[in-house]
Amino acid sequence: MNVLLTGGAGYIGSHTAVVLSQLGHQVILYDNLSNSSCIVLEKLAQIAGRKIPFVKGDVRDTGLLSNVLASYEINAVVHFAGLKAVGESAQKPIDYYTNNVQGTISLLQAMQLRGIKTIVFSSSATVYGEPRYLPLDENHPTNATNPYGRTKLHVEEMLRDVVTSDSQWRIACLRYFNPVGAHESGLIGESPCGAPNNLMPYIVQVAAGQRAKLEVFGGDYPTPDGTGVRDYIHVMDLAEGHAATLNLLSQTTGWHAINLGTGKGYSVLDMIQAFEKASGRQVPYEVVARRAGDVAECFAYPNKARELLNMTARRTLNEMCASAWRFQQSIQFE
Ligand code: NAD
Ligand code: UD1
Numbered sequence: 001m002n003v004l005l006t007g008g009a010g011y012i013g014s015h016t017a018v019v020l021s022q023l024g025h026q027v028i029l030y031d032n033l034s035n036s037s038c039i040v041l042e043k044l045a046q047i048a049g050r051k052i053p054f055v056k057g058d059v060r061d062t063g064l065l066s067n068v069l070a071s072y073e074i075n076a077v078v079h080f081a082g083l084k085a086v087g088e089s090a091q092k093p094i095d096y097y098t099n100n101v102q103g104t105i106s107l108l109q110a111m112q113l114r115g116i117k118t119i120v121f122s123s124s125a126t127v128y129g130e131p132r133y134l135p136l137d138e139n140h141p142t143n144a145t146n147p148y149g150r151t152k153l154h155v156e157e158m159l160r161d162v163v164t165s166d167s168q169w170r171i172a173c174l175r176y177f178n179p180v181g182a183h184e185s186g187l188i189g190e191s192p193c194g195a196p197n198n199l200m201p202y203i204v205q206v207a208a209g210q211r212a213k214l215e216v217f218g219g220d221y222p223t224p225d226g227t228g229v230r231d232y233i234h235v236m237d238l239a240e241g242h243a244a245t246l247n248l249l250s251q252t253t254g255w256h257a258i259n260l261g262t263g264k265g266y267s268v269l270d271m272i273q274a275f276e277k278a279s280g281r282q283v284p285y286e287v288v289a290r291r292a293g294d295v296a297e298c299f300a301y302p303n304k305a306r307e308l309l310n311m312t313a314r315r316t317l318n319e320m321c322a323s324a325w326r327f328q329q330s331i332q333f334e
Contacts, residue, residue, distance in 0.1 A: 261300025
């Protein structure tokens with residue numbers, strides 16, 4: 001299958017490119033490089049053993065997208081491109097709505113023009129908002145609590161309307177929990193620009209000595225050790241989930257929302273401990289006040305992915321930490 005990955009040079013897109021290309025799909029990356037760099041293209045070529053076609057472009061450029069869809073004879077799109085920082089989305093909501101919502105509309109217009117009706121969308125567990133019960137299944141009510149989350153929800157709803165209007169569409173909204181880790185080669189991984197917003201990249205930088213200590217946001221949650229609990233999933237498991245989803249969509253039409261998580265929750269202190277063990281480094285930390293907007297616990301009920309995609313996240317917490325550390329070392333000594 002010829003698959004276009006918008007945002008394909010980014011963290012999750014690049015890992016998915018490896019998996020799809022190893023399965024024999026022809027993968028084309030489309031990215032404006034606003035949060036990634038061309039270096040990843042060289043690394044991908046090293047891992048895949050061949051160059052992966054890349055087009056520099058913005059998803060809001062419907063004309064360019066439409067040309068790319070036609071010239072590469074694309075059969076399906078995996079739509080990663082977008083902005084993803086929750087805090088920033090409250091400061092710059094217009095940027096978030098144009099990139100994430102307008103960008104998706106532009107992509108759908110280009111797809112419609114070319115008669116391409118298969119799309120996998122990168123959604124997020126953030127669409128559930130404050131959990132009313134745990135684990136979170138796909139029927140849990142949605143209620144995003146910040147502009148970033150609302151862009152995801154708007155796109156999910158838009159995609160549902162598209163299927164209602166034309167039953168030939170094949171659409172999956174993958175609700176990612178907390179992707180962490182890196183490809184086993186250590187060649188690609190997560191390298192955020194500026195100070196990391198998320199836990200794992202922050203731990204990695206503290207362990208590498210780039211930051212003095214980790215601030216643990218809240219030690220008084222109603223959790224076993226008082227710190228926040230999340231469902232961390234290895235990015236390669238997540239990437240494999242996309243391949244399985246394309247397979248599902250080749251057999252079925254309609255709109256599907258599917259959780260991608262492990263079903264298991266780990267606390268911030270669990271993560272620190274696991275990372276110290278995997279890296280052999282110390283991660284100094286201090287417990288500080290809770291971060292506004294955080295919930296105590298969030299983890300998935302992953303059975304729908306198991307049933308529909310025949311997928312179970314199989315990589316361990318140790319593999320998540322060890323691979324993230326391997327990637328950090330590879331960029332540190334470059
Ligand atoms: P990322 O920033 O590493 O990758 C996104 C890529 O999209 C980047 O390479 C960026 O340059 C590109 N991009 C952004 N706006 C674009 C535009 N207008 N046109 C073309 N390219 C554009 O992020 P990621 O972690 O790989 O996330 C991928 C997707 O998954 C995003 O939609 C994100 O919201 C979603 N998601 C991520 C997480 C996570 O924790 N990483 C969790 C849930 C959902
Ligand atoms: C964040 C986003 C969420 C997104 C998810 C996956 C917020 C409020 N939510 O969720 O929308 O879908 O990432 O990318 O940003 N922590 C610390 N110290 C730190 C950083 C984090 O203690 O320096 C704690 C947090 O309080 C939380 C856990 O670590 O308990 C995980 O945090 P993070 O990696 O930011 O992910 P989420 O909060 O789950």
